[in-house]
Amino acid sequence: MTTRTDRFAPGDRVRTRSADPAGHTRLPGYARGAVGVVVEPAGAHPLADDRARGVVGPARAVYHVRFAATDLFGAGDHTVTVELWEDYLSPVEEQP
Amino acid sequence: MSGDHVSSVISARVRRVEDLLEGRGLLDAGEIDRRIDEFAAGGSPANGARVVARAWVDPGFASRLLADANTALGELGLSMSGGLQEQRLKVVANSAAEHHVVVCTLCSCYPIALLGPSPSWYKSEAYRSRVVRDPRGVLREFGVELPAETQISVWDASAESRYMVLPRRPEGTGALSEAELAGLVTRKGLIGTALV
Structure with a gap:
C-alpha cells in the first residue's frame, strides 16, 4: 500500500469508518461513522491498530479532522478535532 | 480501554x-x-510558559510557532524529542473568537516536555469523556466562563501529535518583561482549562 500524505487536502470532507474493531484502535468511539473536515496533514506513522498487535507496517498518513459537535453527539455548538489515520477515512463526494 | x-x-x-x-x-x-x-527529565510547565511569553512579545515567533511548532521550539533551546522519537507539536492560539482546549480521550497523551507531568484530572475518566461533549460546562467548572459568541474547539490527541494552547495575552501587561509574562502562564492555561 502506498502512502501519500496529500491524499486529503485541508477542507476536504471525509467520513470515518463505523466498524467497531475487535482490537486496539485510535478512532475514538464517539467519532465513528461521522463526517468531518480535514484541517491539515499531521505526518505519517505506522498504524497504531497494527502496532498493538505486534505488526510493524509502513508509515500511513495522519490527518487532523474537525467535526461539528452536533454531528458527533446530536448537540453542542463546539467542534472536536481528532487526529486520524487515513485508514479510518473515506472521501465524501460533494452533493451538487 | x-x-x-x-x-x-x-x-x-x-x-x-x-x-x-x-x-x-x-x-x-x-x-x-x-x-x-x-x-520526564526537564519537562516543566515553565517551558511551555516561556514559549507563550516569547510568542506574546514576538509576533514573528508566534507565526513560526503556529506554522511549525517543532522548529520554532528550537529557537528557545526546547524540543519534543525526549521520547523514543520526536513527537509532532501542534500549537493552537486562543482569540476573542475561538478558545481551544486539549484532551486525550483514549488515554492521557500530553506534551510532557512543555507542560511537565500531567495533572490527575487530565487523566480522569470524567474529564476525558465530558470535555468533548460539553466543553463549555467543563470549563465553567474550572471557573472559565466564556462569552456565548466564543467558539470552543476541542483537540483530541488520539494519534502521534501533541497539542499546546497559546493563551491570549492578558490586558494591562504591556509593561511586563518576557520573564514576568512567563510567570503569568499556568499549566491549565496551556491545556485550555484556564484563560492564562
Whole structure:
C-alpha cells in the first residue's frame, strides 16, 4: 500500500469508518461513522491498530479532522478535532 | 480501554510482567523507572510558559510557532524529542473568537516536555469523556466562563501529535518583561482549562 500524505487536502470532507474493531484502535468511539473536515496533514506513522498487535507496517498518513459537535453527539455548538489515520477515512463526494 | 490509571489489578499485572522480563534477562531491574525518569527529565510547565511569553512579545515567533511548532521550539533551546522519537507539536492560539482546549480521550497523551507531568484530572475518566461533549460546562467548572459568541474547539490527541494552547495575552501587561509574562502562564492555561 502506498502512502501519500496529500491524499486529503485541508477542507476536504471525509467520513470515518463505523466498524467497531475487535482490537486496539485510535478512532475514538464517539467519532465513528461521522463526517468531518480535514484541517491539515499531521505526518505519517505506522498504524497504531497494527502496532498493538505486534505488526510493524509502513508509515500511513495522519490527518487532523474537525467535526461539528452536533454531528458527533446530536448537540453542542463546539467542534472536536481528532487526529486520524487515513485508514479510518473515506472521501465524501460533494452533493451538487 | 485504559480507563482510570490507578488500578491495583493493573499495577499487579504490570509488576508481574516486569518480573518475567527481568527473570529472562530482557530488562534490567529498575530500567523502566529509569526510562520514565529520562522521559520526564526537564519537562516543566515553565517551558511551555516561556514559549507563550516569547510568542506574546514576538509576533514573528508566534507565526513560526503556529506554522511549525517543532522548529520554532528550537529557537528557545526546547524540543519534543525526549521520547523514543520526536513527537509532532501542534500549537493552537486562543482569540476573542475561538478558545481551544486539549484532551486525550483514549488515554492521557500530553506534551510532557512543555507542560511537565500531567495533572490527575487530565487523566480522569470524567474529564476525558465530558470535555468533548460539553466543553463549555467543563470549563465553567474550572471557573472559565466564556462569552456565548466564543467558539470552543476541542483537540483530541488520539494519534502521534501533541497539542499546546497559546493563551491570549492578558490586558494591562504591556509593561511586563518576557520573564514576568512567563510567570503569568499556568499549566491549565496551556491545556485550555484556564484563560492564562
